[in-house]
Amino acid sequence: MTENDELVRRVAALEQEVEQLRHALTSHAVIDQAIGVVAALCRLPSQESWDVLKQVSQHTNIKLREVAELVLRWVECGRLPDEVRPVMRAAVVRTRERARADGALGQTGEPAPGRDPVRRGRAVAPADPGCL
Numbered sequence: 161m162t163e164n165d166e167l168v169r170r171v172a173a174l175e176q177e178v179e180q181l182r183h184a185l186t187s188h189a190v191i192d193q194a195i196g197v198v199a200a201l202c203r204l205p206s207q208e209s210w211d212v213l214k215q216v217s218q219h220t221n222i223k224l225r226e227v228a229e230l231v232l233r234w235v236e237c238g239r240l241p242d243e244v245r246p247v248m249r250a251a252v253v254r255t256r257e258r259a260r261a262d263g264a265l266g267q268t269g270e271p272a273p274g275r276d277p278v279r280r281g282r283a284v285a286p287a288d289p290g291c292l
Contacts, residue, residue: 187225194228215251
């Protein structure tokens with residue numbers, strides 16, 4: 161292989177890497193927006209909202225970015241696809257139950273006695289995921 165061929169190969173590899181990074185940045189922005197939507201509509205902290213999106217992706221076998229896009233469309237049209245809505249609802253319920261088990265939330269979704277969920281980085285959310 162000549163030196164020129166090696167340079168052409170390296171430039172092509174770098175162009176491919178730049179394209180992958182651009183795609184990753186776009187995906188990251190969409191996912192961050194979806195985390196914000198779930199946090200606002202379901203009244204969950206951002207880490208729990210991220211967990212909900214991951215669970216939905218895993219249980220529906222839909223890529224995380226695509227789940228995020230569906231959530232953003234949910235804001236626009238007011239509805240999630242039928243195959244995603246029950247999975248999202250179950251993920252919100254599981255996430256809230258886990259937060260209660262960690263002691264941040266009581267059985268009613270209110271702060272457990274003697275616990276400050278805001279100080280621990282957790283928001284208080286109602287027990288029923290009325291967002292769905």
